[in-house]
Amino acid sequence: MCNAAGVNRSSRLLRTANLRLAATAVVVVSVVAWAVLLVAVWQGWLGDEVGRGGQFCEATRPGWIKQPVNTWSNVGFTIAGLAIARRIDTAPIRPAVRSPLVFFSLVVALLGPGSAAMHATETAVGGHLDLLSMYLLASFAVAYAVVRSGRLGLRGGGCLFVLLVVLCEVIGALPVVLPVLMHPGNAIFATLLITSLVLETGLIRRGATELRWGLASVGTLLLSFAIWNFAKDGSTLCYPYSIAQGHGAWHLLDAAAAYFLARHYLAPSRGEEIVGPPLPS
Numbered sequence: 001m002c003n004a005a006g007v008n009r010s011s012r013l014l015r016t017a018n019l020r021l022a023a024t025a026v027v028v029v030s031v032v033a034w035a036v037l038l039v040a041v042w043q044g045w046l047g048d049e050v051g052r053g054g055q056f057c058e059a060t061r062p063g064w065i066k067q068p069v070n071t072w073s074n075v076g077f078t079i080a081g082l083a084i085a086r087r088i089d090t091a092p093i094r095p096a097v098r099s100p101l102v103f104f105s106l107v108v109a110l111l112g113p114g115s116a117a118m119h120a121t122e123t124a125v126g127g128h129l130d131l132l133s134m135y136l137l138a139s140f141a142v143a144y145a146v147v148r149s150g151r152l153g154l155r156g157g158g159c160l161f162v163l164l165v166v167l168c169e170v171i172g173a174l175p176v177v178l179p180v181l182m183h184p185g186n187a188i189f190a191t192l193l194i195t196s197l198v199l200e201t202g203l204i205r206r207g208a209t210e211l212r213w214g215l216a217s218v219g220t221l222l223l224s225f226a227i228w229n230f231a232k233d234g235s236t237l238c239y240p241y242s243i244a245q246g247h248g249a250w251h252l253l254d255a256a257a258a259y260f261l262a263r264h265y266l267a268p269s270r271g272e273e274i275v276g277p278p279l280p281s
Contacts, residue, residue, distance in 0.1 A: 052127035059240035073248035076255035081109025138192035139164035145199035217260035224253035
């Protein structure tokens with residue numbers, strides 16, 4: 001009995017320590033990223049305004065924050081990243097699985113300043129930071145789905161992640177304008193998300209994970225995409241000076257979808273209490 005109590009107490013202390021470490025990591029990285037962004041915007045380090053992201057309805061304001069609603073709504077991603085980190089550290093997951101999921105929480109948190117860089121400045125550099133943050137998320141979703149399927153280990157998944165980000169950068173640099181999605185970077189982002197959906201569907205069919213959180217993530221993402229399409233210049237639902245901006249809602253819904261995706265990752269397999277790929281033997 002004493003040994004069991006000691007083990008339980010040690011487990012609780014370890015979880016508390018893990019919580020502090022993960023939450024602190026997300027908070028520190030987020031504060032630094034937002035602080036650097038705000039200084040960069042204030043000092044004009046991101047370059048001249050070129051109208052990047054200006055087609056998403058909200059009127060360009062004078063001053064150093066060009067689109068206030070579309071900028072500050074990105075704080076939702078940072079809040080979602082912190083919520084994911086807290087959930088990771090209180091869930092019964094193996095230590096080998098913790099690292100990629102903490103990395104995911106950081107990626108989600110950094111979507112905030114990445115997207116805000118474009119909406120605050122409407123610069124080309126800001127637009128690239130926005131796309132890069134999207135590439136990181138979509139590339140992780142595909143790479144981690146492959147890892148979860150057992151086709152690759154964590155190291156191989158990391159290499160795949162890097163290759164996918166490079167692929168996104170190459171395709172995103174193509175000088176073309178696409179219908180609906182507009183930018184080739186948006187197209188590769190959508191393609192990777194669909195690929196991850198196909199892979200995760202396979203895992204659900206195998207009973208390797210449950211359905212509800214994945215379904216919540218996909219449903220929220222579809223709703224946000226519908227709003228994204230109507231939150232553009234010239235739309236009947238576009239009110240440039242309103243505080244209710246559709247593109248801001250897109251940010252908040254995407255943050256919720258990312259949180260639901262994390263809950264999907266943390267959902268146990270049928271009959272199991274620990275999630276994630278098997279540890280190497």
